[in-house]
Amino acid sequence: MTNLGTQMRQYEESHPWITFLPKIDDIGYESWLLLGEALSKFDHLAGVPLQPHTAEELSRIFLSKGAHATTQIEGNTLSEEQVRLRVDHDLELPPSQEYLGQEIDNVVTGYNRIVDDVVQRHSLVLTVDRITEFNRIVLKDLTGPDDAPPGTIRTTSVVVGNHYRGAPAEDCAFLLDRLCQWLGDLRKETIATPLERPVAVLSAILAHLYIAWIHPFEDGNGRTARLVEYQLLLQAGAPTVAAHVLADHYNKTRSAYYKELRATSERPPYRVTGLIKYALQGLVDGLRQQIEEIQGQQLGVTWTNYVHEAFQEKTTPACTRQRQLVLDLPLKWTPKSSIRELTPQLALAYADRGEKAVTRDVNALEAMGLIVKAKRGVVTVVRPKVDALRAFMPLVATSS
Secondary structure, three states, X not given: OOOOOOOOOHHHHHOOOOOOOOOHHHXXXXXXXXXXXXXXXXXXXXXXXXXXXXXXXHHHHHHHHHHHHHHHOOOXXXXXXXXXXXXXXXXXXXXXXXXXXXXXXXXXXXXXXXXXXXXXXXXXXXXXXXXXXXXXXXXXXOOOOOOOOOOOEOOOOOEEOOOEEOOOHHHHHHHHHHHHHXXXXXXXXXXXXXXXXXXXXXXXXXXXXXXXXXXXXXXXXXXXXXXXXXXXXXXXXXXXOHHHHHHHHHHHOHHHHHHHHHHOOOOOOOOOHHHHHHHHHHHHHHHHHHHHHHHHHHHHHHHHHHHHHHOOOOOOHHHHHHHHHHHHOXXXXXXXXXXXXXXXXXXXXXXXXXXXXXXXXXXXXXXXXXXXXXXXXXXXXXXXXXXXXXXXXXXXXXXX
């Protein structure tokens, strides 16, 4: 194999798996099925109307998950809860740990930069300059005086994880440029065809893989690769919340991630199909979970509207108190004796009333079909009858 006429580059001997020629047709029918499901779920998530505060909360949840995953897989020890606080500008760290927060800040800046470019319709063409800019972003204020400046393609040899050597330094700039050209060609070849979006998703996974193979920077390669992957997923039609799923998957299944990554370069024929299937399965699993969470949010909104409609003609103080009670009940069995302590609103509503008032309200709500009452030993427990809403949902047959 040769490039540029008869000139042989060093990576062709040292890294023969870097070919820019994976046969997409060979990924297997299971991966194609997963691709179809992923794209369908992208469209599902993108078309779901949410209340503004719900949409904002979900965006921040999954931004935090993405930032946590992207940095934790590289060794950041902050918990997901701490990352969420940092995203909300509400986490102060001691000086010795501030670099951990800076890593989070940088990755969030990278994600937001990409989203801003989408919103403002800036060019999303993947170039060497764009990849080096991502590296500058993720390494901002994290390098020492003896380190190469962020965004600088390395000039020395590197070993990754004590077993994998990055591509020869003299070939890194060439390989990054070749990667950008190759991905651009794939996009041009499939644009306006049924393969456009499936190939775009595959391109995101392959771009991540090739940056891991090339390892073009002294530091921040993994975070840079995941920003590239995030951008390409957005270009494939993934909503912003869904584009964080792959990073979260890699982090949660880290041993499998490294195993599949190693398998692509350990021995001929250097197949990438295993990594692709692993990534697509994680993507689909994560999307299913996101849809379940959003369905739960929607069910809660629908339940609230259903309860308000049930009380539309009921305006007495007792009815107002009963409506508050059913809306404040959690979606689990709650001892009747604990009702007045559930929320400050209920504590105030029952402050001057005895236990009989709670019993009357529970019985009234049961008669309205809004709660279910049961016995657990000698304890009476209640929960909202949210299942009543399923009567209004499309009928689906179950397999037997």
